[in-house]
Amino acid sequence: MLRHYTGVVWNRYHKLHIAGKLFIWFLFLFYISFGIFVVVVTPARIAQFLYDKARLLAATRLGWLGLIATMVCVSFPPLIGHTTLVTLCGFAYGMEGFYIALAGSIIGSGLVFSVLRLLFSKRIRAWSAQNEKWQALESVRAKGLPLIILIRVSPFPPWVYANSLFASIEPVRFWQFIVATLFISPKLLLHVFIGSKMAALSDGDQRGRMDTRDKIINGLLVGGGIVIAVFTSWWVYTLVQSHIRHLHGLPAETDELAAEAIEEFDEDAPLLSPGPGAGARSTESLV
Known part of the structure; x- marks a missing residue:
């Protein structure tokens, strides 16, 4: 393996x-x-600095709105940082940061989907017409919302490219995309939880009031949360690839091409290519 x-x-x-x-x-x-x-610099000093800045953000009147706006911005490819910002929601606001993370994720992904779909509808059709893997992926779409949800919760492609991926699959409807995005809520909750526990360990005052047992428990919760996040991400991705490669009612070649389309999707395909001829170049790079 x-x-x-x-x-x-x-x-x-x-x-x-x-x-x-x-x-x-x-x-x-x-x-x-x-x-x-x-x-x-030492981890303790860095952690304290980050905690102080996070508390300042939480104390700012519209700090949560700025955080949502930032999450919307990083939802547009090729920007990155969605998971970091979700963790920051928990770091600054505790478990209440989940609502900020969910709002920013839904608004950001929905806006990306709408903008890319409206501006590049012709390019989507041109890309699909000349790319076998994309045609296979659109055929998989016929299997319905459950498979769309499964692909959405997969860690690959990463968040920002997954948004453009779904916008590129023309048969996927906006409401299906939003419903599928809601299913990432457990993942958001886990990262917010990790952030909240990291905040407790980052503040010198809170850390000083903890006994050894509490420090160990909080450390294990952070470490355990990260392990769970990594394991579930790997498991979901493996499940998605296996499921697509063994779909009933579709030729084996179609299943394989669809799985490869998801596995190899990046900034070259298809809405983010620099020009009309980029589609052909990206197709060649995927073969």
Whole structure:
């Protein structure tokens, strides 16, 4: 299993253009530098600084509205940061941050879906007409709302690209997309919970009032929440891929192409391509 996914990652890395490879190395160096920064400054000081800023945000009159607006912005590709902002909702507002996270997620994804669908309806049809994998994915859509929901709660494609993915599948209706998006509520709740527990451990005053047992429990809750999030994400993604590849009533070739369309969807396909000819280039890159 590990060898398989390592091979997949390695192959995708080699298919990247030079700019993509440089970006990967930039991220690698960034995280190395960030790790050194954390060690030098100390996690306690960084955590306290973040907690103080989060409390300032929570005390701001319309801080929650600014947080929702930011979530709407990062719902548009190629921006990232949705999961971080959801965790920040819990970090700043506790479990009440769930309502902020849910509102920002629904409004942001719905707006992305509507804008991309209205502005790029012709490109969607042109893309679908020349891309076998997209035609297969639109055939899978005939299996109804349950499968749409399953794909929506999958961690891959990532949040921002999943929004453009559904906008690209012309048979998917807006109401189906919104209903499917509501099913990510448990995931949002989990990340808000993790954020709320991280806040309790980040504040020196709260941490000082905790005994060793409380610190261990809170630490285990944060760690356990992260493990659950990673495990469920992997499980749901595996379930989606397996389900699509074994759909009844569709040819095996269609199932396989649809699964590949989801697995390989990125910023090149199809609404985010730079020009009319990009569709053909993206099709070639997927083969």
